[in-house]
Amino acid sequence: MSEASILYEKRGAVAIITLNRPDKLNAFNTKMHEALRLTLDMIGRESDIRCLLLTGSGRGFCAGQDLGDRAVSGDQRVDLGETVGRDYNPLIKRLHNSDIPTVCAVNGVAAGAGANIALACDIVIASKKAKFVEVFANIGLLPDSGGTYHLPRHIGLARALGMSLLGEPVTAETAKDWGLIWETAEPDALMDKALAIAGALAAKPPLGLRQIRKAIRESFDHNLDEQTEIERQSMRELGFTDDYAEAVSAFLEKRTPKFKGT
Ligand code: T3D
Numbered sequence: 001m002s003e004a005s006i007l008y009e010k011r012g013a014v015a016i017i018t019l020n021r022p023d024k025l026n027a028f029n030t031k032m033h034e035a036l037r038l039t040l041d042m043i044g045r046e047s048d049i050r051c052l053l054l055t056g057s058g059r060g061f062c063a064g065q066d067l068g069d070r071a072v073s074g075d076q077r078v079d080l081g082e083t084v085g086r087d088y089n090p091l092i093k094r095l096h097n098s099d100i101p102t103v104c105a106v107n108g109v110a111a112g113a114g115a116n117i118a119l120a121c122d123i124v125i126a127s128k129k130a131k132f133v134e135v136f137a138n139i140g141l142l143p144d145s146g147g148t149y150h151l152p153r154h155i156g157l158a159r160a161l162g163m164s165l166l167g168e169p170v171t172a173e174t175a176k177d178w179g180l181i182w183e184t185a186e187p188d189a190l191m192d193k194a195l196a197i198a199g200a201l202a203a204k205p206p207l208g209l210r211q212i213r214k215a216i217r218e219s220f221d222h223n224l225d226e227q228t229e230i231e232r233q234s235m236r237e238l239g240f241t242d243d244y245a246e247a248v249s250a251f252l253e254k255r256t257p258k259f260k261g262t
Pocket of ligand 1: 024025066139
């Protein structure tokens, strides 16, 4: 029997998903998309999970679409609009709109949709051996999976266009310098560092984190008046939560708070 293309593990309140087709640098095929969807559905049903950590097995993080499934002969063509609409777009929107924070530990090369799936996560930490490649221009496509949305927002127009048009690898160190990702790590230390970040997020009041993610992610679509009004409304809602009351009490009583997610 072939090995599962998606591995799932729960460590405390952290759900760890590992893309697992290492001989293909974890490139996506239809089965892997389906397995990932089912795993995310399951995580969505588990109320005690407070953070999602995504990584890859072997020497790569993800090489995007498995091009072995895109080989055509003669005049035959594949409708990429269909597969992007069915598989990639829902995945990106799911990560973007996730109720829980998402951390991506990029263990090796992240190319094509693989790079853009990583960039859809809240916090990206990459091995110093990793690289990010917007390969699309090299094969006559354009950055999908939210690439044309996230790249200019993360690194500005000049770098987004440079990465997308040239299709050259960007090292993890450069990605960090540019603000494309949060942090780098020595390869051996990557998972420990990523788990520490995920654990720290899982220990914080979840309702507050949810509002932070939403407000910051949606801020690009608002002017200052609109955004400060969103902040006011969110502060109002969060100020009524049990976790805020607990945080203030714990601070004043000099003890560690216990958050319930209410
Ligand atoms: O549904 C749709 O199709 C639309 C959505 C599209 C989204 C996309 O992601 S389109 C972009 C598809 N991805 C690519 O074009 C990336 C192709 N791969 C590469 O450019 C390079 O492999 C990398 C830059 C990622 C890594 O280079 P390197 O030198 O570190 O590794 P390698 O030797 O090229 O690859 C190692 C193995 O993985 C190799 O297999 P082998 O020879 O050892 O048996 C290679 O064929 C395989 N591999 C790498 N990427 C893919 C792949 N096999 C299938 N599909 C891949 N994308």
